[in-house]
Amino acid sequence: MGNKLVTFSEQQLENYQDCTFFTRKEILRVHKRFREVRSDLVPKNMIEDQPVTIRIPLESMEKLPELKENPFRSRICEVFSRDGKGNLSFEDFLDLLSVFSEQAPRDIKVFYAFRIYDFDGDQHIGSEDLDQAIRLLTYGELSPEDMQQITEKVIEEADVDGDGKLSYMEFEHVITRAPDFLSTFHIRI
Amino acid sequence: MQAAMDDIHLELNHVDTENSDMSIGGDSRFSSYRHRTVSLQRNSLANEMIGLRTMGRYKYHTNTLRSIRSPEDADTIVNQIQENVAKADDEQQADQLRREALRDMPQSLTIKRQVKQTLMLNEKSRGDNHSTIGCYKWAVYSIIILYSKLKASIYNFLYTFELWYLILKTLEGQFGSAVATFFRFFRSLFFLNLFTLVPTFFFIVLPQILQSNFGDEVVVDQESFSPADIFTGEGSLTNSVLFYGHYTNETIKLAKYEYDMPYAYLFTMFVSYVIGFIVLSYSTAKSFRKNFIETKGGSKNVFAHKIFCSWDFGIATEDAATLKSSVIYHELRELLDQWNSPRTKASCASRFFTVCTNFAVNLLILFVLMGIAFGMWILLDKNRLNDDNEHIGMITAVVINVTILVFPLFFTIVGFCEDYKSPRNSFFVNLTRTILLEIVVIGILVAYWITSASKVECWETCLGQEIYRLVIFEFIFSIVFLPMTEIVRFLLNKNFPSTFDPPEFNINRYTLQILYNQTLFWIGLYFSPLLSAIVVLKLFVSWYLTTFTVLHCCKPSSKTWRAAQTETLFLIMAFLNLIMVMTCLGYVVASVETSGCGPFRSFEYVYNLVKEGILGLEQGQTILKTIIYVTKPGVVALIILMMCMGVYYLDAKSRAQDAMVKLLRNMLINEAKDKEFLLTRISLATQGRYNLQENPLEGSPMRQRRMREDLGDSGTEVLLPSHRVNI
Numbered sequence: 001m002g003n004k005l006v007t008f009s010e011q012q013l014e015n016y017q018d019c020t021f022f023t024r025k026e027i028l029r030v031h032k033r034f035r036e037v038r039s040d041l042v043p044k045n046m047i048e049d050q051p052v053t054i055r056i057p058l059e060s061m062e063k064l065p066e067l068k069e070n071p072f073r074s075r076i077c078e079v080f081s082r083d084g085k086g087n088l089s090f091e092d093f094l095d096l097l098s099v100f101s102e103q104a105p106r107d108i109k110v111f112y113a114f115r116i117y118d119f120d121g122d123q124h125i126g127s128e129d130l131d132q133a134i135r136l137l138t139y140g141e142l143s144p145e146d147m148q149q150i151t152e153k154v155i156e157e158a159d160v161d162g163d164g165k166l167s168y169m170e171f172e173h174v175i176t177r178a179p180d181f182l183s184t185f186h187i188r189i
Numbered sequence: 190m191q192a193a194m195d196d197i198h199l200e201l202n203h204v205d206t207e208n209s210d211m212s213i214g215g216d217s218r219f220s221s222y223r224h225r226t227v228s229l230q231r232n233s234l235a236n237e238m239i240g241l242r243t244m245g246r247y248k249y250h251t252n253t254l255r256s257i258r259s260p261e262d263a264d265t266i267v268n269q270i271q272e273n274v275a276k277a278d279d280e281q282q283a284d285q286l287r288r289e290a291l292r293d294m295p296q297s298l299t300i301k302r303q304v305k306q307t308l309m310l311n312e313k314s315r316g317d318n319h320s321t322i323g324c325y326k327w328a329v330y331s332i333i334i335l336y337s338k339l340k341a342s343i344y345n346f347l348y349t350f351e352l353w354y355l356i357l358k359t360l361e362g363q364f365g366s367a368v369a370t371f372f373r374f375f376r377s378l379f380f381l382n383l384f385t386l387v388p389t390f391f392f393i394v395l396p397q398i399l400q401s402n403f404g405d406e407v408v409v410d411q412e413s414f415s416p417a418d419i420f421t422g423e424g425s426l427t428n429s430v431l432f433y434g435h436y437t438n439e440t441i442k443l444a445k446y447e448y449d450m451p452y453a454y455l456f457t458m459f460v461s462y463v464i465g466f467i468v469l470s471y472s473t474a475k476s477f478r479k480n481f482i483e484t485k486g487g488s489k490n491v492f493a494h495k496i497f498c499s500w501d502f503g504i505a506t507e508d509a510a511t512l513k514s515s516v517i518y519h520e521l522r523e524l525l526d527q528w529n530s531p532r533t534k535a536s537c538a539s540r541f542f543t544v545c546t547n548f549a550v551n552l553l554i555l556f557v558l559m560g561i562a563f564g565m566w567i568l569l570d571k572n573r574l575n576d577d578n579e580h581i582g583m584i585t586a587v588v589i590n591v592t593i594l595v596f597p598l599f600f601t602i603v604g605f606c607e608d609y610k611s612p613r614n615s616f617f618v619n620l621t622r623t624i625l626l627e628i629v630v631i632g633i634l635v636a637y638w639i640t641s642a643s644k645v646e647c648w649e650t651c652l653g654q655e656i657y658r659l660v661i662f663e664f665i666f667s668i669v670f671l672p673m674t675e676i677v678r679f680l681l682n683k684n685f686p687s688t689f690d691p692p693e694f695n696i697n698r699y700t701l702q703i704l705y706n707q708t709l710f711w712i713g714l715y716f717s718p719l720l721s722a723i724v725v726l727k728l729f730v731s732w733y734l735t736t737f738t739v740l741h742c743c744k745p746s747s748k749t750w751r752a753a754q755t756e757t758l759f760l761i762m763a764f765l766n767l768i769m770v771m772t773c774l775g776y777v778v779a780s781v782e783t784s785g786c787g788p789f790r791s792f793e794y795v796y797n798l799v800k801e802g803i804l805g806l807e808q809g810q811t812i813l814k815t816i817i818y819v820t821k822p823g824v825v826a827l828i829i830l831m832m833c834m835g836v837y838y839l840d841a842k843s844r845a846q847d848a849m850v851k852l853l854r855n856m857l858i859n860e861a862k863d864k865e866f867l868l869t870r871i872s873l874a875t876q877g878r879y880n881l882q883e884n885p886l887e888g889s890p891m892r893q894r895r896m897r898e899d900l901g902d903s904g905t906e907v908l909l910p911s912h913r914v915n916i
Contacts, residue, residue: 015302015305015306016298016302017341018288018291018292018305019291019292019298019301019302019305020292020298021292023341023344023345023348024345025345025348026348052299065362065505066362066503066505068505069504069505069506069507069509069510070500070502070504070510071500071514072500080297082297082299091297091298091299091302092297092298094298095297095298098298100502105293107293107295108293108295111295112295113497117497130496133496133497134496134521137496137499137500137514137517138514138517138518138521139511139514139518141514141515141518142518142521142522146521146522146525149525150492150496150521150525153492153528154492154493154496157490157491157492157493158490158493160854160857160858160861161857161858161860161861161864162858162861162862162865163861171497174490174493174494174497175493175497175498177490178490178494178497178498179480179481179753179754180494180498180499180753181497181498182479182753183366183367183370183753184366184498184499184500184501184502184503185498185502186366186502186503187502187503188358188361188503
């Protein structure tokens with residue numbers, strides 16, 4: 001049979017399987033895709049702490065086919081990267097795909113959705129965050145008056161405690177009732 | 190001031206870690222009230238969240254966890270998990286809880302891994318002194334663990350064989366998740382039919398073939414095979430394994446083995462239908478729960494949903510992204526326009542007019558359906574009487590298929606005259622009418638042949654032949670007609686882009702076609718066992734054709750399609766169709782006398798096979814008496830009544846909890862207003878000594894307590910109205 005080069009050790013695979021929503025084969029497929037982005041940086045088998053140390057920079061990550069057309073791609077990479085700048089290690093990438101997979105429960109997706117839409121990171125979705133989101137979604141086509149009106153409407157609909165921005169509880173209350181959330185917040189690898 | 194702020198920061202963090210379930214730190218005046226509110230809130234919300242296990246899911250409060258970035262803080266998580274898990278009864282449950290908590294924790298993977306390692310080390314060190322559990326419990330838990338391991342390995346195994354994965358991914362990237370959902374539905378139906386094929390082929394068809402070729406029976410002389418037979422199902426195919434009539438009612442004897450054909454036939458059919466029923470009911474219930482029940486209630490948040498949930502994260506091509514973005518833009522504009530210039534409430538006269546038109550249109554459609562039924566009956570009669578003209582069978586099938594294709598368009602056109610409140614309502618009404626049309630067509634077919642049972646020699650074979658013809662012609666139509674229209678429109682659009690629009694992928698039409706096909710298959714399986722092979726082949730070819738057409742000729746639709754709820758709707762309709770088919774077949778088995786052909790020739794009614802053959806029951810025995818008593822209409826009605834009462838009770842409970850949620854939400858809003866009121870009073874009372882700024886920490890009761898202490902209680906006693914509310 002010859003020497004079969006193993007990508008991950010058995011222990012590593014089992015750890016990943018327990019901590020994410022993926023099976024073994026899916027984890028290996030994720031590794032293959034990770035390698036395809038930058039094959040010069042990522043080795044064929046990840047030993048020791050390479051899954052944590054080797055990072056792919058944001059610019060290369062944004063070229064991944066699944067993220068290429070996503071208006072929130074840079075924000076997604078920022079949220080899942082440990083250094084906060086969008087450079088993803090393998091574990092970060094696995095985490096990202098695990099949260100966006102079909103088996104992840106609603107609560108985890110809502111949690112990360114909140115962090116993605118909170119552009120300035122102040123634990124609240126304020127009007128600037130909403131402005132930014134609308135601008136990214138419509139490629140900047142809406143006029144500023146329309147954008148302001150929409151922002152006001154959103155805050156009016158969702159804000160309960162009257163502070164003019166959405167906290168995590170309010171966001172969760174709104175999103176959990178959305179029937180489309182689970183099907184749209186989903187990346188298939 | 191800065192020192193005070195730092196102090197408050199620290200206190201808040203301290204309070205947060207202590208009472209990690211409360212959202213605002215506790216204080217004497219507020220905490221008891223808030224504690225009650227929050228715990229009530231938690232309880233009712235916890236009850237409301239369907240799908241929670243009895244041990245509960247532990248929601249780790251996000252404030253604590255969000256700030257954790259370094260590995261040292263992993264210890265805090267470990268401690269939290271250990272505390273919560275200590276409430277568990279024994280080791281196995283604790284283990285499972287730990288694993289669940291780990292997976293559902295919203296933390297980065299690196300930290301989770303470290304937490305897991307720490308937990309494992311702790312476990313190992315405690316390993317030897319866990320309490321002994323009884324033999325029975327140990328057996329139960331090892332079965333549960335084995336089962337979950339088995340499930341994981343099955344998923345792993347199935348993953349290697351994921352069929353058509355690449356095509357689905359390309360479709361999703363180009364068209365969005367709605368289209369991908371449709372094709373996944375298509376694929377699951379394909380697999381369901383494949384699994385029905387396996388038992389029917391191996392237990393029914395194969396023994397019959399072996400018997401005809403190697404058995405001792407006298408071979409009936411076959412008519413010669415002509416190509417037209419493939420389309421009509423008559424001629425040489427009448428007396429073949431394709432149809433019910435050919436199957437023997439004797440025990441097949443080959444070498445030393447005996448094989449009872451009638452029993453095999455009945456039980457294999459029963460098992461196939463029951464498996465299909467179980468699988469379909471399970472997926473329908475799961476889909477309904479996920480898409481309708483869990484998203485019920487709450488206020489209408491149109492704008493918020495549009496912003497946060499409308500972008501499809503599966504889109505991977507530039508065209509689809511630009512299209513999606515412009516769709517979102519247009520929808521936002523539309524919503525704004527609707528808001529700025531709302532539709533005035535219709536006057537009494539126009540509402541009356543709308544009701545009248547709706548009624549008239551429904552009446553018209555009813556008449557059309559009755560006309561179709563009557564026309565079909567006459568056609569079938571003519572078909573049966575004109576046996577010498579071979580082609581009339583084909584004409585019937587063609588006419589029926591054309592009806593199925595043309596009348597839905599007619600319904601859509603008529604539907605334009607009506608005025609429904611939302612496009613979703615009109616879509617739903619259209620769908621119902623089309624499904625009704627299909628039910629009428631298939632129902633008339635079956636009813637005709639059951640009532641003509643005495644007039645023909647082998648009515649089951651005749652019915653089987655009719656359905657076979659329908660399936661074949663539907664295949665031809667769906668290969669030739671539908672893709673051809675798309676390809677033609679695509680070519681026209683390429684050459685004359687200004688006059689013709691490129692074809693859009695119409696999920697509605699394709700799904701109805703699939704549903705029709707599936708219903709035909711289910712009703713035809715009993716009368717033609719080999720139909721499963723034909724349908725599987727048909728679905729296989731159809732898949733490649735449809736995906737090819739869609740990928741190369743169609744452009745993504747510009748209408749947003751609510752994929753999740755529509756998928757549930759289609760599953761429900763498929764399920765209802767299956768129930769109707771099974772009722773129909775139940776009637777055939779129980780109340781229709783067998784004809785002179787087929788595997789049940791020797792019994793008067795088909796169910797006699799079970800009654801006499803297996804159970805050996807005769808008149809007067811107690812078991813027989815109880816069975817007859819239980820199947821009396823009165824008892825069945827009583828059972829159905831009790832089930833309805835159970836459903837009503839659960840529905841009332843859920844409505845009560847909905848009302849509770851509304852009440853609690855109003856209380857939250859009142860709380861916020863009270864807070865504002867308090868702050869303004871304090872600002873007045875201190876004569877502006879403490880300036881109020883826009884600051885999230887500002888409104889915390891911690892700060893207010895501090896301020897009151899500083900002032901030496903100079904403020905007036907404030908009685909808040911909301912404190913008087915009794916829960």
